Amino acid sequence: MVDAHSLLAVDVGTITTRAALFDVVEGHYRFIAFGHAPTTAAAPYRDISEGVHKAIENLQVITGRKFLGEGQYLIMPTSEGVGVDTFAATLSAGPAIKTAVVALLDDVSLESTKRLARSTYTRVVETIGLNDARKPEEQIDSLVRLCPDLVLIAGGTDGGASGSVQHLMEIVGLACYLLPAEKRPAILYAGNQSLVDEVRKSLDPLTSSLSVSSNLRPGIDTEDLQPSQHDLNNLFTQVRRGQMGGVDEINAWSGNTLMPTASAEGRIIRFLSQVYDSSKGILGVDLGASAATIAAAFSGELTLGVYPQLGLGEGLSDLLRYTSLEDILRWIPFEIPADAVRDYLYQKSIYPASLPATPEDLSIEQAVARQSLHVALELAGKDFPRKVGRAAVGLTPYFEPILAAGSVVTRAPTLGQALLILLDAIQPVGITTVILDQNNLLPALGAAASRNSLLPIQVLESGAFLGLATVVAPFVNAHLGTPILQARLVYPNGNDSRIEVKQGALEVMPLPAGQSGRLFLQPLDHADLGFGPDHKGADGIPVNGTALGLVIDARGRPLQLPKDANRRCEIIKKWAWALGG
């Protein structure tokens, strides 16, 4: 039982602003409803508050409860049935923040600083390190020309190198000095702590906002990004304040806790990883217009990768710098000229809010989604801890569960399409549960978690998320058509369902939501289900019902599509049919 504290959480996305209400029902926190409205971060509004007000107004209509008073102020706390007790906000709208990364050694502090930059919505436009062969004035001129919104500086272990870091600081400081005051970047320093006083003295007068964090590389073999990620979130808000209106108002409503959506998602994934103590990792993926976000946590250790270049919005015109047309085309179940996909990418980049009206357009959109997410996971995988468990090098680590967000997945016309996008892009291995965040609640729960740790747990367990499927994905080196797995699903009434799965197949064993069963798996031909290749199998694994039931993905890892176009199209259609179209 909990005290009655309602929460209104707003997420300002690139296309849509959502307002979600959580409240206490019968002693437990529950998700009540959400309202939405188009985001107004871009022209002509350039002020997020308009979209936030309209999303909350939409929520008022849905719930019949009043949250906004005269003059559009938020009624807080609740009084006589109106208003809300707490407010949380997350933001992903806006262009990727132009960022310069400045640190010492390529494989040490520079790499850590780039990883820090990747943990939010940034685009690294300049990298300056000790091995940079350019003259100092060339580095200065480059910074002045590129005019970054944000500079991240690190380097030197605590009490270690200082002269080289001072040299880098001087370059940044001189570049800032040369920039007009209104164009000076925000600066985050997360290097040698013995220089902190000097950093404050020399850089504070030259920057729009200076934040000094603990050393992200306190020792040569130690990386600690968490404190600097927290400070980076604050600077993100500072930078956005200069780019769009309304940020101050929404930040004030939230008690100055407005945070990037991806950071909130990362926080909840890490939180779940700590709470559920899974031997596997927990994976969160969010494919939105602003970015593809990968949040993976292993025993409480979070890897957060935010890739604006792989988002499904304005950035699509640059997607072909990170992948090929052929790699997108391979997912489309009909013959289509490569130029049609190229046209799609550029047209969609102009109209990121537009939607596929025809089946053909939908197939292209979902193919692009698969490839963007696949590339994002590959990039994020480089930052996963080396010790994580996986069936073989190059394969996706073991995750349980996988939480997915982003309207291309959560608003797919059928749940089978949603699952197939995720299976194709992520290619999970072993046994996992795929969960859809249909109401975009993860950022809200992440933003709320620091103030109310009970709310996320109770909401997660309340059924606010959609259990999409329990997935069994064996890894085996076998020819197509070879039997690799025998599965038996025993229902509570004692009835069972048996299946022999052949390599290359995609099979479904129904187990509707609300039901449960026990799953008996007998691997054949050294198939690995996450227990090792010679494990006898799993006896009586309890499984809960999901929307699509138990899905056995024996299509192979990594997934190889037929080279012949006709066969490829046929097999993709067959997989779609297997999951209900």
Add this chain to the structure above:
Amino acid sequence: MLAPVVHILPLTTLRRERLLPVAGRVTARVDQKVAPLDVVAEAHFGQDHLLIDVARTLGIGSAAAQGLIQLKAGETVAKGQIIAQRIGLLPHILRAPSNGRVILIGSGRILMETGEETFELRAGLPGKVTRLIPDRGVEITFNGALIQGVWGNGQMGLGMLLSVVSAPEELLSINHVDVSLRGSILLAGHCNDSAALQAAGDLPVRGMILGSLSPALLPLANQLNYPLVVVDGFGLKPMDSTAYKLLTTNAKREVTLNAEPFDQQTGLRPEILIPLPVTQEPPLPREVVSFAPDQLVRLTRAPHAGAVGTLACLLPGLTSLPSGLRVAAAEVKLDSGEQIVIPLANLEVLG
């Protein structure tokens, strides 16, 4: 629901601030008539910098070097001028490696600005200067026709508008480009022919307006020596009928192409401006509207991308599309008379 708006207007008023990147001198005056390429303000600043480490060069400490520097911040320096010298048994003279201006001196180092150039701020649109912004720029007011585009190659130009096609869907080919078009601004439907773009540059033309462009030509389009504005988008699609009609009715008039790249955040976008005489100032364009019946709308996505119609009615609730998506939608009556259902997300209001 809030609607995106794109301006295709036969007669409107624009007020635009044109600002220097740094403080400078405003050269225009209030009520001055300006052409797009007229300079309205200028600023002088160096494009490059030099960081001269006097201490290291002279092999002395920074405090000692500081005392030897013979320059002051703000001072203009000529190439070869002595900037510091050490006297003694082994005298050492340090000279300026190039002309420039001292920006900053400290810790035995000198930061110099070199390669000073004059930045000239151009009017960017035809009109009248209606306000001066001290040290930074001007406000210019324009009256005439406005057509906004979706892609531009960053250049600017003006010239007489000539249509080289007879229909909005007609493709531009190299056969359309002949010497009679030299110095003009060409109007065509779609282009997927790199030779045609290059031939236009060889004439040269002063600009080009296309309904749509093949994305494969974007690298070339970015290198062209003339401004190129794409009105509707990418892939094979005709120019929307409203823009085509407005442009063709203004053929042989002088038009300005401001092929500014589209920035969705700031709202800056490529524009075609046709100055027209007015007796009374026409209204400013409306930037914020909600979807409503009788609005003129343009479809942005397949299967009717680029088509123009009238919003007949907003459909209640969510509507199922052939793709299977369920979305907010409207019925739109196309110019052809066909009435179709379109997601609101795939519409923009013309106005």
